[in-house]
Amino acid sequence: MSLTVNDRVRAIATFRFIEVRLMEITAAWTPTTAEMEVKVLFGRHIFDFAQHADWLGKRTFELRKPEQYSLKPAESYVDVIEALAAEEETGKRLSALYDVFIPALESRYRAYVDATDRLLDEPSVVIVERILIDLERMKRDAQRLRERIAVVAVPLPELARRESAHSAIVAPQG
Amino acid sequence: MKEIGFVEEAGLRLRAEPARDEAFKVVRRDKEMAEYDGSGPEAQRESVHRHMTNEITSLDIAAQCLIEFPDAPWGLRMELARQCWDESRHIAALHRRLEEMGGYKGEVPISAFEWQVTCALDDLAGRLASQNRTFEAGAMDVVGGNIREWRAIGDDATAAVLDAILADEIHHVRFANRWIKQLAAENPRVLMKVAMAVRFVSHANQTLQADAGETTVNGKVFEDPHSRIPIVNVEDRKLAEFNDEEINEILRQAGFRSLVPEQVHA
Numbered sequence: 001m002s003l004t005v006n007d008r009v010r011a012i013a014t015f016r017f018i019e020v021r022l023m024e025i026t027a028a029w030t031p032t033t034a035e036m037e038v039k040v041l042f043g044r045h046i047f048d049f050a051q052h053a054d055w056l057g058k059r060t061f062e063l064r065k066p067e068q069y070s071l072k073p074a075e076s077y078v079d080v081i082e083a084l085a086a087e088e089e090t091g092k093r094l095s096a097l098y099d100v101f102i103p104a105l106e107s108r109y110r111a112y113v114d115a116t117d118r119l120l121d122e123p124s125v126v127i128v129e130r131i132l133i134d135l136e137r138m139k140r141d142a143q144r145l146r147e148r149i150a151v152v153a154v155p156l157p158e159l160a161r162r163e164s165a166h167s168a169i170v171a172p173q174g
Numbered sequence: 175m176k177e178i179g180f181v182e183e184a185g186l187r188l189r190a191e192p193a194r195d196e197a198f199k200v201v202r203r204d205k206e207m208a209e210y211d212g213s214g215p216e217a218q219r220e221s222v223h224r225h226m227t228n229e230i231t232s233l234d235i236a237a238q239c240l241i242e243f244p245d246a247p248w249g250l251r252m253e254l255a256r257q258c259w260d261e262s263r264h265i266a267a268l269h270r271r272l273e274e275m276g277g278y279k280g281e282v283p284i285s286a287f288e289w290q291v292t293c294a295l296d297d298l299a300g301r302l303a304s305q306n307r308t309f310e311a312g313a314m315d316v317v318g319g320n321i322r323e324w325r326a327i328g329d330d331a332t333a334a335v336l337d338a339i340l341a342d343e344i345h346h347v348r349f350a351n352r353w354i355k356q357l358a359a360e361n362p363r364v365l366m367k368v369a370m371a372v373r374f375v376s377h378a379n380q381t382l383q384a385d386a387g388e389t390t391v392n393g394k395v396f397e398d399p400h401s402r403i404p405i406v407n408v409e410d411r412k413l414a415e416f417n418d419e420e421i422n423e424i425l426r427q428a429g430f431r432s433l434v435p436e437q438v439h440a
Binding site (some may be wrong): 012023024026027028030031032033034035036039040041042043044046047049050053054057068087088 | 192197248265266289321
């Protein structure tokens with residue numbers, strides 16, 4: 001059976017929470033990152049994340065919740081997001097976001113599209129597919145920048161393991 | 175997560191500088207900066223370099239506001255996020271232009287004065303009044319004149335970059351004006367915060383600006399601060415939704431009292 005309206009809004013609101021946090025994390029990294037070109041990259045992507053949150057937040061209103069409604073993910077997944085936020089070195093920040101977290105988020109968005117009814121929930125699907133196009137571009141932006149300013153990708157297996165340990169990220173309904 | 179603390183400078187409690195590329199030498203006083211008379215190649219590159227590094231500061235400030243005011247209305251946070259994108263593009267465009275002119279980042283010393291003052295303020299309306307409504311509006315006045323000067327010396331490429339930037343800056347000032355009005359309508363205490371912010375900016379500016387006779391690192395002598403006549407970009411200030419009374423006040427402060435309609439003098 002496909003997702004219910006309640007399942008959908010909980011997933012969309014959870015994705016919105018994550019996009020807002022990614023906006024905040026890249027914003028926090030901007031004044032604390034020295035390299036000018038990396039600041040520029042974060043500055044551009046702050047607005048991408050904000051727009052994603054905004055689109056998702058308009059959709060929550062169409063699914064019987066307030067406009068710009070967010071739902072905090074499962075507590076252990078919030079810890080993973082905060083581990084991402086805590087990275088301090090530029091190379092690690094780039095790898096954590098663009099090599100670990102965004103690819104994982106893309107997989108979670110694709111899983112949502114696969115799980116929902118593409119016709120009944122088409123407004124959500126259209127939003128998610130637009131976000132996926134953006135995320136692909138953002139990864140390319142980061143890769144091009146790393147090649148240009150010679151920042152080496154840093155393997156972060158522990159962060160990747162912690163992220164992938166979550167089969168579901170939507171908090172259990174209380 | 176890394177946090178940026180505070181420093182004391184000349185009796186002022188300012189925010190410590192944000193992180194800067196190691197190519198840059200960061201200073202705090204006008205006399206530690208470089209400035210060139212005329213429109214020779216060094217003066218041109220210094221001007222573009224200064225615009226570029228001011229844009230880095232603007233990006234840092236908008237980003238920091240997103241972090242330090244998570245409960246701000248979503249519409250205002252969207253404007254700040256959009257401003258981050260705009261400032262990022264401005265940095266990239268000015269860096270590209272600087273390199274086309276044979277310059278490079280770090281060619282002259284830089285300051286993060288606007289960040290140090292604005293991010294020392296503890297409320298968002300105050301920061302909008304400082305950064306967007308004062309510093310960016312002031313830059314809007316200056317850039318309008320700069321565009322004509324670049325065109326006059328035949329540098330249409332730099333003029334085009336600044337013209338595009340100016341269009342964006344008008345909106346940054348406009349959204350600050352709109353949000354300050356809205357926040358003040360919801361809570362009149364906001365006006366008190368805005369007034370305190372404006373006073374702090376003015377005091378910091380007077381305290382840290384170069385005195386008459388002091389020189390830059392390359393030997394340019396500063397004039398008496400009171401004799402420096404600011405330019406006022408009336409047309410763009412109107413687009414940024416300053417009202418006539420506010421524009422007249424700015425003209426009065428800039429020394430154009432005789433041009434201001436009589437009824438506003440009273």
